[in-house]
Amino acid sequence: xxxxxxxxxxxxxxxxxxxxxxxxxxxxxxxxxxxxxxxxxxxxxxxxxxxxxxxxxxxxxxxxxxxxxxxxxxxxxxxxxxxxxxxxxxxxxxxxxxxxxxxxxxxxxxxxxxxxxxxxxxxxxxxxxxxxxxxxxxxxxxxxxxxxxxxxxxxxxxxxxxxxxxxxxxxxxxxxxxxxxxxxxxxxxxxxxxxxxxxxxxxxxxxxxxxxxxxxxxxxxxxxxxxxxxxxxxxxxxxxxxxxxxxxxxxxxxxxxxxxxxxxxxxxxxxxxxxxxxxxxx
Amino acid sequence: xxxxxxxxxxxxxxxxxxxxxxxxxxxxxxxxxxxxxxxxxxxxxxxxxxxxxxxxxxxxxxxxxxxxxxxxxxxxxxxxxxxxxxxxxxxxxxxxxxxxxxxxxxxxxxxxxxxxxxxxxxxxxxxxxxxxxxxxxxxxxxxxxxxxxxxxxxxxxxxxxxxxxxxxxxxxxxxxxxxxxxxxxxxxxxxxxxxxxxxxxxxxxxxxxxxxxxxxxxxxxxxxxxxxxxxxxxxxxxxxxxxxxxxxxxxxxxxxxxxxxxxxxxxxxxxxxxxxxxxxxxxxxxxxxxxxxxxxxxxxxxxxxxxxxxxxxxxxxxxxxxxxxxxxxxxxxxxxxxxxxxxxxxxxxxxxxxxxxxxxxxxxxxxxx
Amino acid sequence: xxxxxxxxxxxxxxxxxxxxxxxxxxxxxxxxxxxxxxxxxxxxxxxxxxxxxxxxxxxxxxxxxxxxxxxxxxxxxxxxxxxxxxxxxxxxxxxxxxxxxxxxxxxxxxxxxxxxxxxxxxxxxxxxxxxxxxxxxxxxxxxxxxxxxxxxxxxxxxxxxxxxxxxxxxxxxxxxxxxxxxxxxxxxxxxxxxxxxxxxxxxxxxxxxxxxxxxxxxxxxxxxxxxxxxxxxxxxxxxxxxxxxxxxxxxxxxxxxxxxxxxxxxxxxxxxxxxxxxxxxxxxxxxxxxxxxxxxxxxxxxxxxxxxxxxxxxxxxxxxxxxxxxxxxxxxxxxxxxxxxxxxx
Numbered sequence: 001x002x003x004x005x006x007x008x009x010x011x012x013x014x015x016x017x018x019x020x021x022x023x024x025x026x027x028x029x030x031x032x033x034x035x036x037x038x039x040x041x042x043x044x045x046x047x048x049x050x051x052x053x054x055x056x057x058x059x060x061x062x063x064x065x066x067x068x069x070x071x072x073x074x075x076x077x078x079x080x081x082x083x084x085x086x087x088x089x090x091x092x093x094x095x096x097x098x099x100x101x102x103x104x105x106x107x108x109x110x111x112x113x114x115x116x117x118x119x120x121x122x123x124x125x126x127x128x129x130x131x132x133x134x135x136x137x138x139x140x141x142x143x144x145x146x147x148x149x150x151x152x153x154x155x156x157x158x159x160x161x162x163x164x165x166x167x168x169x170x171x172x173x174x175x176x177x178x179x180x181x182x183x184x185x186x187x188x189x190x191x192x193x194x195x196x197x198x199x200x201x202x203x204x205x206x207x208x209x210x211x212x213x214x215x216x217x218x219x220x221x222x223x224x225x226x227x228x229x230x231x232x233x234x235x236x237x238x239x240x241x242x243x244x245x246x247x248x249x250x251x252x253x254x255x256x257x258x259x260x261x262x263x264x265x266x267x268x269x270x271x272x273x274x275x276x277x278x279x280x281x282x
Numbered sequence: 283x284x285x286x287x288x289x290x291x292x293x294x295x296x297x298x299x300x301x302x303x304x305x306x307x308x309x310x311x312x313x314x315x316x317x318x319x320x321x322x323x324x325x326x327x328x329x330x331x332x333x334x335x336x337x338x339x340x341x342x343x344x345x346x347x348x349x350x351x352x353x354x355x356x357x358x359x360x361x362x363x364x365x366x367x368x369x370x371x372x373x374x375x376x377x378x379x380x381x382x383x384x385x386x387x388x389x390x391x392x393x394x395x396x397x398x399x400x401x402x403x404x405x406x407x408x409x410x411x412x413x414x415x416x417x418x419x420x421x422x423x424x425x426x427x428x429x430x431x432x433x434x435x436x437x438x439x440x441x442x443x444x445x446x447x448x449x450x451x452x453x454x455x456x457x458x459x460x461x462x463x464x465x466x467x468x469x470x471x472x473x474x475x476x477x478x479x480x481x482x483x484x485x486x487x488x489x490x491x492x493x494x495x496x497x498x499x500x501x502x503x504x505x506x507x508x509x510x511x512x513x514x515x516x517x518x519x520x521x522x523x524x525x526x527x528x529x530x531x532x533x534x535x536x537x538x539x540x541x542x543x544x545x546x547x548x549x550x551x552x553x554x555x556x557x558x559x560x561x562x563x564x565x566x567x568x569x570x571x572x573x574x575x576x577x578x579x580x581x582x583x584x585x586x587x588x589x590x591x592x593x594x595x596x597x598x599x600x601x602x603x604x605x606x607x608x609x610x611x612x613x614x615x616x617x618x619x620x621x622x623x624x625x626x627x628x629x630x631x632x633x634x635x636x637x638x639x640x641x642x643x644x645x646x647x648x649x650x651x
Numbered sequence: 652x653x654x655x656x657x658x659x660x661x662x663x664x665x666x667x668x669x670x671x672x673x674x675x676x677x678x679x680x681x682x683x684x685x686x687x688x689x690x691x692x693x694x695x696x697x698x699x700x701x702x703x704x705x706x707x708x709x710x711x712x713x714x715x716x717x718x719x720x721x722x723x724x725x726x727x728x729x730x731x732x733x734x735x736x737x738x739x740x741x742x743x744x745x746x747x748x749x750x751x752x753x754x755x756x757x758x759x760x761x762x763x764x765x766x767x768x769x770x771x772x773x774x775x776x777x778x779x780x781x782x783x784x785x786x787x788x789x790x791x792x793x794x795x796x797x798x799x800x801x802x803x804x805x806x807x808x809x810x811x812x813x814x815x816x817x818x819x820x821x822x823x824x825x826x827x828x829x830x831x832x833x834x835x836x837x838x839x840x841x842x843x844x845x846x847x848x849x850x851x852x853x854x855x856x857x858x859x860x861x862x863x864x865x866x867x868x869x870x871x872x873x874x875x876x877x878x879x880x881x882x883x884x885x886x887x888x889x890x891x892x893x894x895x896x897x898x899x900x901x902x903x904x905x906x907x908x909x910x911x912x913x914x915x916x917x918x919x920x921x922x923x924x925x926x927x928x929x930x931x932x933x934x935x936x937x938x939x940x941x942x943x944x945x946x947x948x949x950x951x952x953x954x955x956x957x958x959x960x961x962x963x964x965x966x967x968x969x970x971x972x973x974x975x976x977x978x979x980x981x982x983x984x985x986x987x988x989x990x991x992x993x994x995x996x
Contacts, residue, residue: 622878
């Protein structure tokens with residue numbers, strides 16, 4: 001079962017943000033969506049989630065179901081969307097917040113089955129220790145877990161995470177990504193995560209897709225895809241690559257951070273890495 | 283990180299245990315209990331309200347009146363007939379209007395707060411009250427409607443401009459895809475506009491007309507009539523079940539944000555427009571009958587939230603209960619304090635409700651944030 | 652703004668007098684005053700009634716014939732006189748530049764503002780609430796002196812006293828019938844402190860809400876006091892008297908009789924009111940304020956007496972008294988019945 005996106009075009013008014021994207025995501029696969037700000041990552045994700053409408057192209061699940069043709073509620077039973085952060089004016093407690101994920105399934109009264117899904121999601125995300133707390137009392141990482149639990153309660157086949165780590169500190173970034181990966185495997189969902197940290201993407205994602213100015217310019221396993229030329233194209237920075245415990249890692253290139261001053265000799269600023277390399281070579 | 287490593291951040295998934303289903307059935311016992319108690323309180327307060335300030339009337343008379351009406355057996359004794367007449371023609375519509383009007387405004391307030399995701403909004407935020415006041419003032423000046431708000435031209439004037447205001451806001455909202463904040467700002471602008479127009483009318487008006495307009499804006503159930511009760515009842519009977527049916531969607535919009543709500547299967551724009559239209563209708567019709575009763579639409583949802591929590595499935599109903607209680611009590615107080623004079627209910631409900639609200643805020647601060 | 656002095660000669664004045672107005676204020680002014688601004692149509696009427704109508708150099712919007720269709724004939728002579736606007740907040744410049752020497756006001760007016768704003772122009776403020784019958788009668792001699800219209804004032808006082816005599820004699824030992832007085836809007840009545848209340852009492856009635864005590868009698872709530880309709884039914888008045896018809900402005904031009912009839916019908920149709928004695932006996936009355944408020948509501952008192960005790964005042968000719976009032980106002984006499992209605996016609 002695959003999520004298949006073909007020649008997807010999404011625009012806001014006159015501006016085209018996604019200019020013909022084609023990609024595949026398989027079950028149990030966590031695919032990272034990378035690109036600079038404004039490249040269309042969030043738009044693409046929201047379009048798959050049904051939040052935006054695409055003007056051309058198709059989104060198909062399992063070769064048969066056209067997502068655009070599904071009624072909203074049916075789509076919500078298939079695709080779950082995890083936003084960047086939790087936005088609340090009034091304090092729901094954790095159970096009620098996760099129960100929101102069952103909205104497409106019940107009208108007014110949640111059933112036993114709905115609660116089972118909720119409790120399962122809560123346990124999976126380790127939230128049961130937090131009991132009856134209001135969501136507003138939680139830390140950033142805990143809040144993010146609630147959002148993921150909510151998405152899981154939807155019992156989706158497709159899981160979309162929209163830059164879930166942007167507002168978190170490093171402990172919770174790793175936690176969230178670990179959970180995303182675990183959940184993808186355990187629940188056998190096709191998962192897409194918009195992420196901006198290249199190293200984290202390399203570490204946690206099975207495959208990555210690079211968006212540049214609305215177009216997909218690279219796709220594959222991180223180790224295969226990352227290259228200084230690609231990174232320069234997408235992000236406009238000079239990088240060097242290394243491997244750490246089997247994962248490809250990105251570092252700033254030796255003298256990248258000093259702007260060139262015309263007419264002057266460029267001052268050479270060596271980082272410790274660059275220096276040791278020079279020494280090693282020299 | 284491979285999945286075979288033990289993860290310090292995760293607990294393993296465990297399937298649901300049997301025997302927890304009984305716990306689940308009681309899950310909302312507290313909320314349901316609160317609602318039942320609330321309804322009982324409304325009934326008791328209503329009966330007390332009917333009896334208060336009606337000289338010579340006992341609870342026996344009150345209950346007897348209802349019994350006589352239901353069984354169509356009016357009393358033959360003249361004094362009893364007189365009392366039942368007063369109760370049925372004057373007290374019951376008054377109390378009923380207070381209950382239904384309070385409920386309507388509270389429901390409208392709850393809807394607005396959830397839809398606009400802002401705890402500071404009231405049914406009047408989108409400019410309905412000044413628009414209705416303008417319509418009423420126009421009716422008073424042009425058609426000579428009196429402050430007796432059972433007067434049809436006045437009711438129509440208030441309704442007409444309420445709907446005009448609402449239509450303006452809603453069409454701007456859908457045409458320009460306005461978000462919650464912008465909607466509120468539009469409402470403020472329209473409030474100012476209609477407020478100024480009303481002030482214009484007042485400035486040039488004759489003394490009696492001016493007094494009539496001012497009196498109307500205080501909000502009162504002193505001139506309640508049976509037809510108003512029937513209209514309000516029908517309106518609530520139609521809208522309340524529908525709103526409850528939508529409570530899942532409302533929860534999603536209020537607590538998950540527009541994008542997430544859409545991804546949860548909610549037609550956000552449509553639900554928002556429908557719900558605003560309903561809230562505006564509830565508000566407009568109530569104002570048309572009672573004048574502008576403030577405070578209850580803003581505060582009843584908050585008081586309700588502090589008791590039953592923010593889940594709209596229970597919040598809507600309980601807000602209605604609180605709104606009803608607030609107005610029945612306020613009307614009773616307004617009638618007793620300077621009897622036989624009447625202090626308008628709109629003034630009393632702010633005086634009665636504000637201390638209650640303050641107390642609740644200070645003791646349960648966290649729940650509001 | 653430079654003060655524009657009026658038409659009085661700056662040198663020889665007959666005399667200067669000091670009068671004490673209604674509020675106990677001592678006002679010293681040269682007389683006779685030749686230019687006055689009366690601040691409401693009641694005041695305007697009284698100035699005209701004593702024969703000093705020519706001294707009116709500015710009016711408020713209620714005496715402006717252009718703004719009051721029902722009084723366009725009645726106030727026709729003020730068509731070209733400056734209009735100072737809203738009596739609660741008149742245009743002080745208009746008044747100052749009109750040449751007025753006196754600001755002739757009611758006590759429930761912004762007279763303190765007038766003192767502050769108009770004294771620099773040498774304009775005196777005299778407070779006499781002509782809508783208040785007792786005040787009016789007491790102050791008539793002063794008003795006559797101010798305008799050099801002692802004869803006119805005396806005639807008016809005579810009319811007042813004649814009516815007083817009629818009331819005193821005919822109402823002697825009359826059983827006081829209870830009255831619910833409704834002031835234009837549903838369930839809005841007047842209580843002690845209000846001239847409306849006084850008129851009922853003068854007319855031999857007992858206001859069913861006479862027990863209401865409002866501390867500050869300058870407050871508007873004495874005139875318009877909202878009551879619980881149940882209280883009206885409980886107090887079971889013998890007679891109901893209602894001021895006006897919804898939406899109609901009172902004036903010299905009478906209303907269509909049907910409108911008065913409809914108003915009376917609306918009252919008796921109110922839910923629960925059929926048990927009230929007044930409704931049962933058909934003692935429900937509606938009046939046009941133009942007649943009722945004439946001469947500080949003295950005419951009104953006479954109307955009330957005739958309604959409450961028709962037998963005792965059977966031969967009292969209301970039209971004659973009304974004509975004595977209308978004559979100095981400079982308009983044709985009209986029958987009192989044009990301005991009054993009893994349920995049943």
